[in-house]
Amino acid sequence: MEYIKGALASIIDNKARSLLTMLGIIIGIASVITILAIGNGLKFTVGGELDDMQSGGVTMVINPKKTDKFLTGNEVRAIGEQIPEAYGASPSVSAYMDITGRYKTSGSIRGGNENAIYGQTESIVSGRFYNSDESESGSAVAVLTQEGAVMIFGTTDAVGKTFELQYGSQSREVMVVGLLRSTEEQIKNAYPRSGVESYNYPTVYVPYTLLTQGFGMPGENITSYQIFPHPGEQDPASLRARRVTENILGIRGEGAVSVQSYASMLATFDRILNIVTYVVAFIAAISLIVGGIGVMNIMTVSVTERTREIGIRKALGARTDSILAQFLAESAMITLIGGIIGMLAGYGLTFIVSHFMSFPPRVEIADVLMVVLISTSIGLFFGIYPALRAAKMDPIEALRYE
């Protein structure tokens, strides 16, 4: 305790120098925190989205390298009818758009046909799902979750209301025809908010043709679609979907039509994220080591400058370990303070970055503890040499030092 107080006093006495010494640690910790927070946020968002899709169905992909053929919306519907192990099949187009209802927000727009209802875990509570005619005619109708309705209109009483979807310079007025159930909890926690800083955004289900015809997004020539297998029948359903698709298109061969596995997508995503994490962690580690060496350097200078003080302390009865503790406390405090500043800077940076990247940063208590632990350890480790030098000084020579 006494040592920590002394260490703080000494750091404050040498503000400018202490801050410069901390710089390496600050940069190192800031980059660690930034990558962790961004990584967590990204994992959370993208992971969540992938989970979503996975719950909805199995995606079948026609390999554009093997054939330039494609399916029409009616063919997709027909495929679904030929798979006894599945509820149906639907095209799948999605986008992220600005939404203006009573409130302005933005959200994920998922386009499909009437079978997309089978991708939902929750049922319709009011109104209806869009039908097959609307699916193919580019109708401006939409189904929301109750949670999404609150975000857009401030109420779950949204059937019949209209809102505007905006994608680039184009916009369309869309009418709500149905609502999917949300939990009480979700409804309670949903409130109108705008922009990318919100952790939750509404999901809007529309006919895929609204996106392809209405907004001119690619997808009218269908090269991938979703099937919604009965529980536990994913494998036979997707196998049959493959055969049927091959028949319709008149193509054969390994990989012409394939199942897109979300587990593998998730794994790929994780791998990329991990590589990025390792690269940044490597840079951070180097800057932490450089920072640590800087601390060692400054502490060595400080020990030399304070030789006389060390002599005095020893003469007054300081033991070797008291001196050791005093200087270790000082280097640990320097790196700890540097670590905390770095952490704050890192979170600041994360919030700025996440603002442009439309996903929520995640601050985790474990990260904070890790910063405290790492930065203190660096101070202790790189402080050992100068502290030992101080502790081993001969009191007479130290007292004589000018």
Add this chain to the structure above:
Amino acid sequence: MEKLVDVIDVCKIYNPGENEVRALDHVSLSINAGEFVAIIGQSGSGKSTLMNMLGCLDTPTSGTYMLHGMDVSHMTDNEQSDVRNREIGFIFQGFNLIQSLTALENVELPLVYRGVPRKERTQLAQKALQVVGLGNRMDHRPQEMSGGQQQRVAIARAIAQAPPILLADEPTGNLDSGSSREIIEIIKKLYREGRTVILITHDPGIAKQAKRIVTISDGRIKSDIINPDADV
């Protein structure tokens, strides 16, 4: 009377071999509790070496040093630290205050190393500062004080935890005559209050105020006399 300091045939030899320096050459010296001893000698005679020995900052090359009944000639560094903390109050020529600490914090230092709890420590330190007349300067840092005041802080530090021995090496060496007189008066007062004082000086004018004068020359004790004219 209790024998506090007992130096028995101590030698301190620097650079043994070629051009060795016998800083202390078979020195024997006993000092009882409650004595006021001045050790006087010319520059280079070995005064500081003796002081370092007496203050447990240094160990003899040969011979024995018994302090308060303990043989301290072959102690480890940490044991010596503890003995210094417990037994010795140092007063140095150059004050040796820590510049970054206030007067009070400087005086508290030996108590910190003693492990005295904060509250008690502050009380003892305040009392010591009042004894040397610096009750109103406790929060000043050394560079805000005159030499005489700094030396008084150093004295307060030396007496704060009431060690048996006060060891002063040229305590007035850096002071003008006015401040010198003040410091010597404080030291004499402490002696009158029952402390054992060992005062090292090359100034006969100061030495003759002590009850006993030990003269040292070339590392040897030349004379050891009771001073009948002591003015305490």
